[in-house]
Amino acid sequence: MSSMASSQGLGSTAFVAVAGAPRPAALRGSPGSPSFEFRSKGASGSSSGRPEAMSHDTPAASLAVSLAASLAVKRKASRRSATRASVVGLKATDTDVDLVTQLQLEASKLRAEVSSLEAEREEQLQRDRLSLFRSFDLDSSGGIDDQELRHGLHGLGLELDSLEASKLLRALDKNGDGMLQLEEFHLQAASKLIKEWRAEERAAEDASHALERQSKELESEKQAEQEFLASLPLENDDAGLPTRLASVFAYLLPLMDALRYGVPLALAFPFLQGPFSALFLISGVFSAVPLGLGYLALLIGMQSLAQNTELPKLLRFNLRQSVILDVALLVPGFLGSAVSFALDAAGTPVSDELAATGNSIVFVLIAACVAYSTVSSLLGVAPTGLPYISQKATEAISDIRPNAEDGSAKL
Template sequence: MSSMTSSSSQGLGSTAFLAVGGAPPAATLRGSRSPPSTELRSRGTGSLLGRPQVTAHGTPAFWAALAASLPLAAPLAAGRKGRKEKRRSATRASLVSLRATDTDTDTDVDLVTQLQLEASKLRAEVVGLEGEREEQLQRDRLALFESFDLDGDGAIDDQELRLGLSGLGLEVDGLELDGPKATKIRQALDKNGDGKLQLEEFDLQAVRNLMEEWRVEERAADLAARAEERQSKELEAEKQAEQEKYASLPVRNDDVGLPTRLASVLAYLLPLMDVLRYGLFFAVLFPVLQVPFSYLDLISQVIGLFPFGLGYLALLLGMQELVKNTELPNLLRFNLRQAVILDFALLLPGLVGQVGSFAAEQAQVEVPMSAELGFAVNGVVFVLIWACVGYSTVSSLLGVTPAGIPYISEKAGAEINDTRPSDDGGSDKV
């Protein structure tokens, strides 16, 4: 019984030492009964548990300490084993990754090579198809050329070209090809100028393009001709309308008798009365003018008897109504209208003077005005009006329309141009 206990104790002790990384004594492993050593080394249980060292293996305290150290030895051994397994797993993963990388690289290289081979094969097929297509086009072109070359001499003349194009249904400007047009097409394609078309010169697409250009040119010429015709018709219609309107006008009264001439001269009394205020100093310088000035002033005073200037207004309106009467002699109507325009022209100097004075007042600028300058301006206005009246009087007394005053005569003639001359002629046309 004692021997079994000793043997069991020795086996347990060996197991404990192995668990904590130590080694049992040789005598214990061999089952020797020699007394245990009197001192536990630094790798014993006491150092692991932080307890006092045991001095003898066979004591109960030693075996109790050894049994208590077993739960601590197991996690240490397991941790050491786990770290070893992790290192082995990492190594295996690295090897697998390297093998996978090598496999992917090889796969990519094989795929690129395969795609390059496929691309080369497609290019070769495309080149082959293009060659076949070009050969087919050449055969079709030769067959078409032979269909035009009726006599088989290897060239197409004008007649063969015309017949071939007509057989294809090609037309120029909607009409069938004739000889001159076929010749024109052949001349456009005949590069060597031998009068015929060889195979290398024969180009049906060029023929179509040329015929299309002719169609465009013909269409443009047709549109231009239609526009010109339409414009000509419009001008003709306008001319006809003017002739119809002119024919509908009343016949002009070309009477130039003495009453007509005197009445034409009297029409200028209106501007002569209004211009007196500009020429009073001429009556002082030239006493001979005092008599006509006094008569004109008397007439002006009679007309001025009507309040608010109604006398002058009635005279102007009356003269304008006489101008509209197409039954009056043309000479009288013209002079009446020209006299009214001259009278309105006398308003311009006064209007300019008033505008200048108003502008000077607004700008607070004093404009020196000498008596000599005022006499000069008034004298220019007076002389111009008397010159126009004198010219019109002389022409009217001669029975000639006084249409020589710039701008004023043009305006007067335009307003009385509502009649047509009589067949037997008469005074000068205005």
């Protein structure tokens, strides 16, 4: 029974240790606790007859006091640790402050040293400038004239003539007294001006050389042109009646080739049937040759005559222009075929009225060109007014040397 009471007392002590502060009723032995039961029974060895509960509660109270003391010691140690950490942090902060202050002092010291070096450098530059000025000032007058400036720059490897030295002096002389004082003496400015002048001189020389080369090239081209003209045969400028008539007959080729386009006009205007009949008669001679060889032979023959440099220039020009007009008739033929094919594919074939109108326009254009060329040729003037066609005809006969107004060779 005594062992049971002891174990129950230890259990109560453990509960006090875990749960925190002990309950007053448990320490005094309340009726609901096991300790109360043990004390109510008592023990025979007691002289006063009082319960023996105090003999068991005294160790529990001691253990609680011990635990409280242990917790107090731990809290005190924690406070000491926190205080020690704060002191260490404060010491670290003081160290950082000292380091920043030291760096600031070092920076101030460096700035002072840099300022001192710059001042010394400026003083040295002023001494060097004064020494250089005195080396230029040969007569020690306190000023440098143009001859002294030229002589001093010569010693530094900068060559100037008298005019350039005077020009440089005027550029540097701020007060206009004709002399350079110390405050006006700037060798770098003088060197910069001289370099600019030299660059301008080089640019002028390059431009002059370019013009010279261009002039030589033009002269060479002119000489080559003269040599080429000298190698050409002399121009035959005959414009007599036979030449004019031959020039007019040259345009029968494009007229005969354009007859197929003028049929609607001949049917519409009876007075045109006579000229058309004559043209058809002449055309029939060439058409009698099978496979179109008659027209081909006429075309080749006219082209060969146009290349003959011994023929008159007027005749050669008209022969060549007539051939170009005849070749140009291929263009409306191709266009008419293309339009007809496109309309047939679209299911709307070309009407007779549209075809007649197009053919009539082509014939009128060719007839107008032939009429202009005929009138001009009869007047003895080359008909050079047809756009593009006349230009090509002129280029084709540019293989002769033109004559001067007096009839001599023109070079």
